[in-house]
Amino acid sequence: MASWYKNVDPIEMEKKAIIVGASSGIGRELALLLLADGWHLGVAARRESPLLELQAMAPERVEVMTIDVTKSDAGERLLQFIQRIGGIYLYFHASGIGKQNRTLEEDIELRTVETNAVGFTRMIGTAYRYFAQRGEGHIAAITSIAGTKGLGPAPSYSATKALQATYLEALEQQAHQRGLNICFTDIRPGFVDTALLNDSFHYPMLMRPEAVARDIVRSINRKRHVRIIDFRYRILTFFWRLIPRCIWRRMKL
Ligand SMILES: NC(=O)c1ccc[n+]([C@@H]2O[C@H](COP(=O)([O-])OP(=O)(O)OC[C@H]3O[C@@H](n4cnc5c(N)ncnc54)[C@H](OP(=O)(O)O)[C@@H]3O)[C@@H](O)[C@H]2O)c1
Structure with missing residues (x-):
């Protein structure tokens, strides 16, 4: 990995971020909030036109790159993007897919694993190694x-989300053991009204993506380690974790 970033002024770096998965939903709302707060952003996803719309709002502070996290060159593209921006302090991973799959269609299961597990590991790992070399940074997902x-x-979906959370927890411990100054924020929302839930099912306690993005900004600023959004889901998850497996397997969700 190149060492060009060592010459970049650390103060200039503080408000520079890349959001992968900024083309819609929560990632897009987060991009809008960070832009309003004066950040310089790199926005990435597969679809270019929504990213160009974001760029049009603040052309001098937004860079665009198409990245498909399932492709083997996605890590390399992320590094090129970081270099183009002149270094970053925050890497935010919003990319993800998810579908109900009550009949266990193989294609849905495997595509979800490719995006949420393999793609996630690829991108978070690239950001981690970059921050390890740079000396500091913040990874949020x-x-x-x-x-x-x-x-x-x-x-x-459920299994890959568990992988993501465990991976962040493991990297946080590894970073600490290696004396690396990298922060980690694991954002865990309940149901959010985005394209991801664009199916015929009813989702209770649905939250607006704008409200979730505001909570994410606060969580990043406070360097929270884990943030369940919102309080109703904090209560729900507290209790459902206590449900023993012999009862859980009989529950109708
Ligand atoms: N909505 C919810 O209820 C909910 C709840 C908890 C957690 N989440 C998580 O929140 C994250 C954002 O989802 P959302 O609800 O905001 O849904 P969304 O509007 O569908 O956003 C998903 C984002 O991921 C990007 N993406 C998907 N596949 C990608 C790939 N292969 N490479 C690069 N980018 C890819 C999409 O962009 P392109 O299609 O342009 O590539 C889009 O920007 C996901 O990880 C999701 O699991 C959502």
Whole structure:
């Protein structure tokens, strides 16, 4: 990895971030809030046109790159993007897919694993190694409350979200053991009204993506380690974690 970033002024770096998964939903709302707060942003996803719309709002502070996290060159593209921006302090991972899959179609299961597990590991790992070399940084990602229990209606979504949360926890410990100054924030929302839930099912306690993004900004500023959004889901997950497996497997979700 190149060492060009060592010459970058650390104060200039503080408000520079890349959001992967900024083309819609929570990632897009977060981009809008960070832009309003004066950040310089790199925004990435597969679809370019929504990213260009973000760029049009503040052309001098937004850079765009198409990245598909499932492709093997995605890590390399992220590094090129970081270099183009002149270094970053925050890497935010919002990319993800999820579908209910009550009949366990193989294609849905495998695509979810490719994006949420393999793609996530690829991108978070690239950001981690970059920050390890740079000496500091902050990695934040949207996992989900779905990772806190095995959910029958969405097996691979639930399992990959558990992987994401455990991976962040493990990296946080590894960074500490290595004396690396890297912060980690694991964002775990409940149901949010975005394209991800654009199906025929009813979702209770639905939250607006704008409200979730505001909570994310506060969580990043306070360097929270784990943030379940919102308080109703903090209560729900507290209790459902206590449910023993012999009862959980009989519950109708
Ligand atoms: N909505 C909820 O209820 C909810 C709850 C908890 C957690 N989450 C999590 O929040 C995150 C954001 O989801 P959202 O609700 O905001 O849904 P969304 O509007 O569908 O956003 C998903 C984002 O991920 C990007 N993405 C998907 N596949 C990608 C790939 N292969 N490479 C790069 N980017 C990719 C999409 O961009 P492109 O399609 O342009 O690539 C889009 O920007 C996800 O990780 C999701 O699991 C959502």
